[in-house]
Amino acid sequence: MATDTRVLDDFKAAILAGRYAPRQRLVEAELCEDYSASRFAIRAALQALEAEGLVERIPNVGARIRDIGIDEAVEISEVRGVVEGLIARRAAERVSAAQAADLEEIGASMHAAVAAGDTGAYGELNSRLHSAVREIAGHDKASDIIARLHGQMVRHQYALSRVPGRSSVSVHQHQAIIDAVIARDGDAAEAAMRAHIASVIEALRATV
Amino acid sequence: MATDTRVLDDFKAAILAGRYAPRQRLVEAELCEDYSASRFAIRAALQALEAEGLVERIPNVGARIRDIGIDEAVEISEVRGVVEGLIARRAAERVSAAQAADLEEIGASMHAAVAAGDTGAYGELNSRLHSAVREIAGHDKASDIIARLHGQMVRHQYALSRVPGRSSVSVHQHQAIIDAVIARDGDAAEAAMRAHIASVIEALRATV
DNA sequence: GTCGCCTATATTGTTGACAATATTGTTGGT
DNA sequence: ACCAACAATATTGTCAACAATATAGGCGAC
Incomplete structure (x- = not known):
């Protein structure tokens, strides 16, 4: 077993x-x-x-x-928003210089991917950014919950990545998260992350 | 099975x-x-x-x-803080007049229990308050996660309830949550809930 | 006397067969 | 033609016996 x-x-x-x-x-x-x-x-x-x-x-x-409908996906995202907010705050409090450099590099690659219109690469970078922030935060319990919630969302996540123009909107939100974490500003990092997820929820509702 | x-x-x-x-x-x-x-x-x-x-x-x-140590209990409580914050916000947005009256009654009973020094009754009311707020919020996903986290915390929860003078501190925090929900002020409700859980974490660390 | 090996025992992991249950298809009556 | 009762099938639920594995205790070598 x-x-x-x-x-x-x-x-x-x-x-x-x-x-x-x-x-x-x-x-x-x-x-x-x-x-x-x-x-x-x-x-x-x-x-x-x-x-x-x-x-x-x-x-x-x-x-x-299990069939997870839009309503449930929204609820999941709402929880994800506050938990990822906690993670972002912790990351801002604990980020090292080397980790900050990594984040900046991911941000630059994101801008490049958007400019090139490469949505596949952007999606990949999106995952990398979120997981990098999780690693910096080092919050096992929060990471576990995010992993579980993310698993239930995969279907909608995929639908989202195919919404045209989505990446050019979210790239600025991602940059805001990166900037706040690097600035070691916990409040700003949490706020940026929550704003980002709020935007995801909006897009989610629009995919109906 | x-x-x-x-x-x-x-x-x-x-x-x-x-x-x-x-x-x-x-x-x-x-x-x-x-x-x-x-x-x-x-x-x-x-x-x-x-x-x-x-x-x-x-x-x-x-x-x-599973043996859940103080460190893990703190992590659990941190997550619980943000998720209960979300719940409190939702509750403030959706509370009905009848539900508001219920909350006020619980608050009054809490004050009475503290005055009488009845820690058992206070613990009971504590559970009732949190579950009443959850019910008002009607957020299934968040409630599920809280239930799971709470289960892992029972041992420490019990230890906490035995800390002398704890209830006279927390009763004001509970009242703040109730007031904010009744005032339909989402921001205040979330802030009050998070402040409350932050205080729980502090007390938790002190039980070492 | 102590260390490493080896056997004995306790405990979990796995399998296949069987029982219980729900679903589907069929038949007969109206 | 439609419905109800019944039979047949498909699928899951349960069990008891067996295999594999880890732990603990004892034995011998140094």
């Missing part, structure tokens, strides 16, 4: 990659074939994924991919 | 009631006896409780009650 973490990892990666449709039924026997694992291992994985909010299970009926 | 929710509920309640010591080993066979359940059901419960952060499992070795 804990031994065979491979099944869970692969399965989770597949869900996060969007390889399963929302509300798709997950029959244990089929999953056994797909991941060439025993039903035992599959059940353990399903239970773990249920706890992570990625899978929904109904007793005696079966499991399915 | 999902059928026999009784085992999980009882077991979880026992942990939350502090009936198991931190780092206490949880041998599956013993738990089978205690809850007169099959090993199968016990394993499912253990896995669920691991996901909730109440139990820690090491492959091929076994499960034990």
Whole structure:
């Protein structure tokens, strides 16, 4: 169970990659074939994924991919906003000179990606920035929660990245976060992060 | 598994009631006896409780009650602070007249409990206040996270309630939260809640 | 006497078969 | 043609026995 973490990892990666449709039924026997694992291992994985909010299970009926609608995605983002705000504040309080340089470099690359119209690269940099800030903050509990919430959001995240002109708006918000962290201004960093997520929520509502 | 929710509920309640010591080993066979359940059901419960952060499992070795130290308790409280802040803000935006009256009544009871020196009643009212605010906010995702974090904190929560003079300090903070929510002032409600949790963190650090 | 190895024991991990349950399809009646 | 009851199937839930692994205690060598 804990031994065979491979099944869970692969399965989770597949869900996060969007390889399963929302509300798709997950029959244990089929999953056994797909991941060439025993039903035992599959059940353990399903239970773990249920706890992570990625899978929904109904007793005696079966499991399915949880469908997270816009309303729930907004709620998730609201929580994410305040928790990432906490992280940004902590990052501003603890950032080192070397880390500050890293952030500045990410910011420069972002501007370059926007100028080149490379949305793929921008999305990649977006992830890198958020994870860099998390690392600087060094707040395990907050990072865990963000990871969990992010997992539930992947589908909408993907939809967001395809909204045209989105990156040219968010690049300034990202820069504001970077500037505040480098300036070691906790209040400003939290405010910038919250403003950024608020804008994400707005865009999210617009994708309906 | 999902059928026999009784085992999980009882077991979880026992942990939350502090009936198991931190780092206490949880041998599956013993738990089978205690809850007169099959090993199968016990394993499912253990896995669920691991996901909730109440139990820690090491492959091929076994499960034990997770020991949450002061440092981690502080981190948990920091996250709790911002998420409860969000909840308080939402509550202020959505509170109805009847709900406002309920809050005021809780506040009055709190003052009375402090005056009477009844720490038990005060603790009870504390829970009631926070859960009333959660209900007013109607933010499922935030409430879920708070519930999970609270579960991990029970031990320290108990220690806190026994700090002498703690209630006479916190009663004013609680009143500030109530006032802000009733005034429908989101900013003030969030600030009051965060100040309250900050004070809890301070007290937490002092219990070492 | 102490260190390392080895065996014994306790405990968890895994499997396959079986039971319980829900869903689907079919048949007969009106 | 439609509905209800029933049978057949698919799927999950549960169990008890077995395998694998880690821990603890004892034995011998130095």
